Amino acid sequence: MVSTLYAALFYVAASVLMIGLAARLRRYASIPVPLLIPTTPAPTTRLGVAARLAREVVLFESLFKANTWTWVFGWMFHAALLVVAMRHVRYVTQPVWGWVVLVQPYGIAAGFALVAGLVGLWARRILVPRIRYISAPSDHLMLALLVGLGGSGLLMTYVAHTDIVALKGFTLGLLRLEIRPLPADPLLLLHLALVIVLMLIFPFSKLLHGPGLFFSPTRTQVDNPRQRRYRPQSAARPLPLGRTE
Amino acid sequence: MAKPSDYIINAAPSDPLEIPALKPGAMAGCKPFVAKPEVQAALGLPGTLVENWQAKAIEKMGDLLNSSRSLQVAMDSCMKCGACTDKCHFFLGTGDPKNMPVARQDLMRSVYRRYFTVTGKYFPWLVGARDLTEDVLDEWYTYFHQCSQCRRCSVYCPIGIDTSEVSMAARDIMASVGRGQKYSNEIIGKGLKTGNNLGLPLAAIRSTLDSLEEDLRADTGVDIAMPLDAKGSDIMLVVPSADLFAEPHIQGLIGYAKVFHQSGLSWTLSSYASEAANFALFTGSHDHMREMARRIREAALDLGVKRIVFGECGHAWRVAYNFLDTLAGPFDFLDQDHPIPQHICEFTHALIERGQLRFDKSQNDAYRLTYHDSCNVARGSRMGDKPGGQFEIPRALLRASCNHFFDMAPETIGEHTLCCGGGGGLLGDDLMELRAKGAQPRMRALKNVAVEHGVTHMAAICAICKSQFGSVLPAYGFKRDAILSVHQLVGNAIVLDGSIQARALQKAAR
Numbered sequence: 027m028v029s030t031l032y033a034a035l036f037y038v039a040a041s042v043l044m045i046g047l048a049a050r051l052r053r054y055a056s057i058p059v060p061l062l063i064p065t066t067p068a069p070t071t072r073l074g075v076a077a078r079l080a081r082e083v084v085l086f087e088s089l090f091k092a093n094t095w096t097w098v099f100g101w102m103f104h105a106a107l108l109v110v111a112m113r114h115v116r117y118v119t120q121p122v123w124g125w126v127v128l129v130q131p132y133g134i135a136a137g138f139a140l141v142a143g144l145v146g147l148w149a150r151r152i153l154v155p156r157i158r159y160i161s162a163p164s165d166h167l168m169l170a171l172l173v174g175l176g177g178s179g180l181l182m183t184y185v186a187h188t189d190i191v192a193l194k195g196f197t198l199g200l201l202r203l204e205i206r207p208l209p210a211d212p213l214l215l216l217h218l219a220l221v222i223v224l225m226l227i228f229p230f231s232k233l234l235h236g237p238g239l240f241f242s243p244t245r246t247q248v249d250n251p252r253q254r255r256y257r258p259q260s261a262a263r264p265l266p267l268g269r270t271e
Numbered sequence: 272m273a274k275p276s277d278y279i280i281n282a283a284p285s286d287p288l289e290i291p292a293l294k295p296g297a298m299a300g301c302k303p304f305v306a307k308p309e310v311q312a313a314l315g316l317p318g319t320l321v322e323n324w325q326a327k328a329i330e331k332m333g334d335l336l337n338s339s340r341s342l343q344v345a346m347d348s349c350m351k352c353g354a355c356t357d358k359c360h361f362f363l364g365t366g367d368p369k370n371m372p373v374a375r376q377d378l379m380r381s382v383y384r385r386y387f388t389v390t391g392k393y394f395p396w397l398v399g400a401r402d403l404t405e406d407v408l409d410e411w412y413t414y415f416h417q418c419s420q421c422r423r424c425s426v427y428c429p430i431g432i433d434t435s436e437v438s439m440a441a442r443d444i445m446a447s448v449g450r451g452q453k454y455s456n457e458i459i460g461k462g463l464k465t466g467n468n469l470g471l472p473l474a475a476i477r478s479t480l481d482s483l484e485e486d487l488r489a490d491t492g493v494d495i496a497m498p499l500d501a502k503g504s505d506i507m508l509v510v511p512s513a514d515l516f517a518e519p520h521i522q523g524l525i526g527y528a529k530v531f532h533q534s535g536l537s538w539t540l541s542s543y544a545s546e547a548a549n550f551a552l553f554t555g556s557h558d559h560m561r562e563m564a565r566r567i568r569e570a571a572l573d574l575g576v577k578r579i580v581f582g583e584c585g586h587a588w589r590v591a592y593n594f595l596d597t598l599a600g601p602f603d604f605l606d607q608d609h610p611i612p613q614h615i616c617e618f619t620h621a622l623i624e625r626g627q628l629r630f631d632k633s634q635n636d637a638y639r640l641t642y643h644d645s646c647n648v649a650r651g652s653r654m655g656d657k658p659g660g661q662f663e664i665p666r667a668l669l670r671a672s673c674n675h676f677f678d679m680a681p682e683t684i685g686e687h688t689l690c691c692g693g694g695g696g697l698l699g700d701d702l703m704e705l706r707a708k709g710a711q712p713r714m715r716a717l718k719n720v721a722v723e724h725g726v727t728h729m730a731a732i733c734a735i736c737k738s739q740f741g742s743v744l745p746a747y748g749f750k751r752d753a754i755l756s757v758h759q760l761v762g763n764a765i766v767l768d769g770s771i772q773a774r775a776l777q778k779a780a781r
């Protein structure tokens with residue numbers, strides 16, 4: 027029963043995530059950028075722009091210039107998230123790939139770093155008046171959701187172990203469109219429920235900031251207007267905005 | 272009318288980037304005059320708030336979201352990280368939290384979410400969405416006119432969100448429903464009618480140039496031409512109209528003329544395109560911006576020039592460097608061996624590099640100088656071949672022409688530079704309080720080098736910066752004339768062939 031429900035929710039969430047995200051990205055790509063507006067000094071070649079974006083993605087270069095503490099916590103959280111995500115690949119591969127085996131020991135430290143980074147960001151959101159001022163309830167809820175995810179994950183690793191073999195059976199089953207039994211362990215159910223929520227809200231929330239960077243003209247444009255005439259893509263009808271009325 | 276000195280702010284040395292305590296509502300009462308119906312009408316805009324303004328505004332917002340990727344990405348991608356919250360000079364100077372860049376964006380984002388997203392429609396309280404009410408419109412008008420579109424926030428945002436793009440869109444929306452800003456819209460109207468922002472007629476320009484020619488002859492003993500509408504010249508020079516009458520701007524014009532004279536190339540101003548500064552950049556109207564840009568192309572064609580050079584003007588240079596070709600190009604009729612367009616600083620710099628200019632730096636010994644990077648040159652354009660040339664080239668000119676040059680603190684110059692506080696169409700007297708307070712970080716940085724290095728003057732290459740500093744310097748304990756044009760210093764020190772100065776130097780050497 028629970029297994030069926032979760033399986034169904036996973037399929038729904040995965041579809042919403044993929045379709046929603048694809049629609050969003052296609053919409054961004056379809057909107058013209060009428061003028062050349064890179065934030066300068068900017069690279070003068072495409073390769074340079076790729077390097078600029080790489081520095082933004084890997085090092086959070088702009089954030090580093092802006093604020094040390096936000097950078098420390100933000101970078102720690104994202105880097106840890108990457109390692110933790112890599113570690114989770116073992117739940118969907120059989121046999122487990124070599125590099126996934128290699129990251130396993132780091133995954134544990136990453137789990138703590140992930141929660142610590144989130145707590146740091148949340149503390150700033152509450153304690154720094156400027157950031158408290160700009161926070162909506164959704165900003166706090168988002169952090170609660172992520173802390174809940176990380177916390178339940180850590181608890182399962184250290185306190186209340188779950189039946190990993192059965193879980194893996196369930197996840198591998200999902201990939202093969204078969205519903206296999208999911209351990210009815212409350213922590214695990216909570217963890218998976220939060221994953222489902224995250225997948226569902228991703229395309230409609232500020233989590234779009236990741237993809238957004240790659241469509242942000244101030245970072246993606248090449249500074250070369252005197253070498254090559256800039257002509258915006260013709261304003262072919264942009265894809266629908268998803269207006270709600 | 273308010274004077275800057277009414278808003279004196281402590282002038283003791285202090286941290287220019289000191290973060291103030293939040294003072295909600297501190298600047299809520301500070302807004303510019305609304306454009307009169309006839310001003311709006313001249314630009315094809317409704318004279319007063321239209322009846323169904325709310326629906327119209329939302330419709331316009333939808334149009335802009337469909338035509339400007341930067342706006343759509345800004346609306347969706349801000350994760351409220353707060354990195355930009357302490358980066359705006361208007362926040363640093365006023366403490367009003369709505370002057371934090373992200374909070375400024377939120378004024379529009381809250382409306383975007385309400386009308387264009389599912390979450391905002393059904394759970395407005397959750398994501399801070401709100402209806403576009405009369406109060407909200409009022410708040411837009413107030414705080415989107417407390418942004419000088421300087422792009423400082425965009426340097427620090429991890430996603431590269433540029434609040435100025437949001438301000439431009441908001442102003443465009445407001446103007447389209449009948450709530451335009453008097454200052455900018457009047458100026459655009461004049462520009463479209465007369466070719467320059469001051470509405471100077473041809474005769475007035477010619478008589479200014481005539482008297483400058485006379486002064487120059489008396490000072491140097493050389494005949495330096497100040498041509499207007501001279502067909503077949505090598506170069507058309509486009510200057511901000513302030514260069515034709517205001518101090519210290521006009522001293523810069525004298526400097527350009529000396530440089531051109533020494534270069535041996537013929538040049539001319541155009542009466543048809545007698546304005547470099549394109550104020551439509553501030554109001555966000557691409558149609559008006561294109562129209563102003565088109566005049567420049569037409570003037571160049573009409574005069575049959577081979578090159579276009581721009582004078583000292585920050586926003587003008589951004590439009591010229593980045594947008595001119597897109598808006599009014601192609602400029603295939605110009606000499607392709609030279610940058611199109613070229614900045615006067617690049618032009619002068621190239622002559623220096625080739626050893627074609629001689630300087631007597633002692634002519635500027637009365638000044639101990641620093642340099643203010645103008646925001647739109649720094650973060651919205653480039654000079655020279657390499658990124659960052661916009662910082663090096665003007666400084667190279669100052670070092671070539673002055674003995675005493677000192678930079679302000681590194682976190683307040685270059686890409687981190689602080690706006691003068693008067694850019695983006697905020698230069699009217701109606702916003703004097705805002706201008707005085709917004710200048711605070713820059714003034715503090717200047718105060719620090721004044722104390723540390725005995726700096727007496729600051730040079731800039733932007734007409735708005737020069738006018739703004741001319742107004743607010745006294746409020747911070749500086750003389751009004753502590754702001755200079757870069758080409759004023761170049762012009763002071765340049766030794767023209769056959770001039771009185773050249774002969775004096777020769778004599779001294781013997």
Ligand code: SF4
Pocket residue numbers: 358359360361370371372375417418419420421422423424425433434435690
């Ligand atoms: S563009 Fe400049 S004035 Fe506008 S919000 Fe950003 S920092 Fe402030």
Ligand code: SF4
Pocket residue numbers: 348349350351352353354355356372373427428429430431432
């Ligand atoms: S720095 Fe960018 S993402 Fe962060 S709060 Fe400011 S606008 Fe939003």
